[in-house]
Structure formats: structure tokens, C-alpha cells
Amino acid sequence: MNAPSTQLLMGRRAALKSVAAAALCGVPMLNWAQLSVDRWRLLVNEAVTADLSISMLALRYRGWADYMGAQIRNKQVVVDPVIDIQNFVRQASAEQKPLVIFGKSVNQLAKLVRDGGYQPLVHRPEPYKAAFIVGKNSQVQTVQQLAGKRILMPDEFSATAAVGRAELRRLNVREPYISHTRYQDSVAAQVAAGIAEAGLVNPTIAKKWAEAGGRIVGETQPVVNWSVLASPKAPPEFISKMTESLLAMNSQSTDLLAEIGVKKWVKADRSEYLALLDYTRE
Structure with missing residues (x-):
């Protein structure tokens, strides 16, 4: 992805101000004393599909961050993109928690909801399913x-690996030899090279694999997809306002959603994350 030109960024900022102003019309004011800082952090978990530098990732989420900041009386939103999953969990669990999280490692997000008190706001509507490829x-x-076969999976802390292990367990697949590599595309490359007999990949890689003539022999159970969570300390008025503002993007800010790879949002429910953890046994 190339960095947007200065002209494009200026145009996007102008459009953003118009959209934000429209979104704020008729919305009840929050108790701003409960959000005492002048800026807050958007922690982004790009998981194991990112192929960009941290600076490029920060640029990718800048427009969305500006939109959200405009909903909270022009608060400054600091974008903090994280690729390493364990580092993301550490930051989310630290004493100084980010006010908002956007994550792709949904198994880790589910644990933050169940164990860390994070509050689900919205998620992508289509369910997440990983695919077994050969x-x-x-x-x-x-x-x-796949019993007794060499199965290559991405990062062992990723959602892909978590639901893959869950599906092998559900189907009572005996003694698979599971190994891990960091990135999803590395899985496909090693299966293509014959290094692994089978692999487990996300829907994007699975689609490319099938289009190139590879085969998909099964998928995992559907679970909740990429999600936005709010801090355990976020007040109810903030939860309501931010959920409303994110859902408004479906009709008012589709360009900003496209920049982060999302077509639309739907409202999230805590039970969806608990169901995911029941499946993965985490």
C-alpha cells in the first residue's frame, strides 16, 4: 500500500469534518468529566496478516482515529498499532489501558472481555472461519x-491457530503433528512447497489458495470476527455514544471503513466472545 498523497489526506480530513459534524447533530452530550484526559489511545492489533511497517499502519488507521476523536469533543486519538499478539495482550492488560481497542486476534479479544472487563462495541458482521488447505x-x-499429518499453522497465539486446534479436537483428529510459523502467507507457501502436508489459514489466504488451484478440505466453526472493544473503565455514556458513532459509519463513512478492511459494523454482544472461548477451550 502506498502512502496517500498530501492532497488526498487533506481532502479526506475535510470530508471527515463534515461527516463528524453531521454525526454529532442531535446526539446527547456525554459527562465529559468522566473522560478527563485530552487525548486517548486506540490500540490496534494487526495480528499475523500485516505486511506494513508500524508507521504505515499508523497512517492506515489515522482517518478512523480522527473520526472517533471528533465524536468525543475533538479529543486527540493516538494510534498505537501492534503486530505481535503477546505484546498487544500485555498492553491491553497494563494498568494504563487504552480507551478503545480494534483487534483481529479475536480469541485474545474474547479473553480480554471475559477476564479483563473490556466492553464489546461492534464487530464485522461476517463470521470468522479458518480453512484447512492441502x-x-x-x-x-x-x-x-489429517490424523498423523504435518499441519502448519500461523502464530500459536493467533485466532486462526486457536480455532484450528478447536476444530481438530471437535472432529477427534488423532495425533496431528502441528507446527507454527509467524505469518499466514508463509503457511500457504510452505504447503505449496511440500514442506507441510496441510496448513491452516484465514479466509483471505484461503480464497487466494483456491483461486490458484489449491484445495480446501474443511473449515472451522464460525466465530465472532474483528472487533472494537472499550476499556473496562469507559463510562456507560461513552459506550452508548461510541457504539452509535461506529454504526453510523456504515452509511456515512464507508471510505474510512474500507481503509481498515471493514465493509460495515454490527453491534457486539458479550455472549459471542464467551461462545468463542467455549469452542477454543481457552
């Missing part, structure tokens, strides 16, 4: 036939 000449036809 080479076009493989004799494997089903996930059950």
Missing part, C-alpha cells in the same frame, strides 16, 4: 484424514 495433488480429502 496441495492440489494431495490425497487428503477431509479434515479427519
Whole structure:
């Protein structure tokens, strides 16, 4: 992804101000004393699909951060993108918690909801499902036939790996030999090279794999997808206002959503995250 030109950024800022002003019309005021700082942090978990530098990731989320800041009386929102999953969890669990989190490692988000008191706001509407892939000449036809096979998965703390292990357990696949590599695309490359007999990848990589002639032998159970959470300390008025503002993006700020790879938001519910953890047994 190339950095947007200065002209494009200026145009986006102008459009953003107009959208934010429209979104604020008719919305009850929050008790701003409960949000005492002049700026707050948006912690972004890009998980194991990111192929950009931290500075490029910060630029990707800048427009969205400005939009959210405009909803809270022009608060300054600091974008803090994190790729390493464990580092993301440490930051989210630290004493100085970010006010808002956007994450792709939904199993880790679910634990922050269950154990850390984070409050779900919205998530992508389509469910998340990982796919088991094999080479076009493989004799494997089903996930059950992966018993005793070498299965390569991405980062062991990723949502992909968590739901993959859960599905192997659900299907009672005996003695699979599971190993991990950091990135999703590395999984596909090693399966294509014959280094691994099968791999587990996210829907984006799975689609590319199938289009290139590879085979998908099964998918995991559907679970909640990329999500936005608010700090345990965020007041109820903030939760209501920010949820409303995020849902308003579906019609008012589709360009900002497209920049972060989201088509639309739907309202989140705590039970969805608990159901995910029941599946993964985390």
C-alpha cells in the first residue's frame, strides 16, 4: 500500500469534518468529566496478516482515529498499532489501558472481555472461519484424514491457530503433528512447497489458495470476527455514544471503513466472545 498523497489526506480530513459534524447533530452530550484526559489511545492489533511497517499502519488507521476523536469533543486519538499478539495482550492488560481497542486476534479479544472487563462495541458482521488447505495433488480429502499429518499453522497465539486446534479436537483428529510459523502467507507457501502436508489459514489466504488451484478440505466453526472493544473503565455514556458513532459509519463513512478492511459494523454482544472461548477451550 502506498502512502496517500498530501492532497488526498487533506481532502479526506475535510470530508471527515463534515461527516463528524453531521454525526454529532442531535446526539446527547456525554459527562465529559468522566473522560478527563485530552487525548486517548486506540490500540490496534494487526495480528499475523500485516505486511506494513508500524508507521504505515499508523497512517492506515489515522482517518478512523480522527473520526472517533471528533465524536468525543475533538479529543486527540493516538494510534498505537501492534503486530505481535503477546505484546498487544500485555498492553491491553497494563494498568494504563487504552480507551478503545480494534483487534483481529479475536480469541485474545474474547479473553480480554471475559477476564479483563473490556466492553464489546461492534464487530464485522461476517463470521470468522479458518480453512484447512492441502496441495492440489494431495490425497487428503477431509479434515479427519489429517490424523498423523504435518499441519502448519500461523502464530500459536493467533485466532486462526486457536480455532484450528478447536476444530481438530471437535472432529477427534488423532495425533496431528502441528507446527507454527509467524505469518499466514508463509503457511500457504510452505504447503505449496511440500514442506507441510496441510496448513491452516484465514479466509483471505484461503480464497487466494483456491483461486490458484489449491484445495480446501474443511473449515472451522464460525466465530465472532474483528472487533472494537472499550476499556473496562469507559463510562456507560461513552459506550452508548461510541457504539452509535461506529454504526453510523456504515452509511456515512464507508471510505474510512474500507481503509481498515471493514465493509460495515454490527453491534457486539458479550455472549459471542464467551461462545468463542467455549469452542477454543481457552
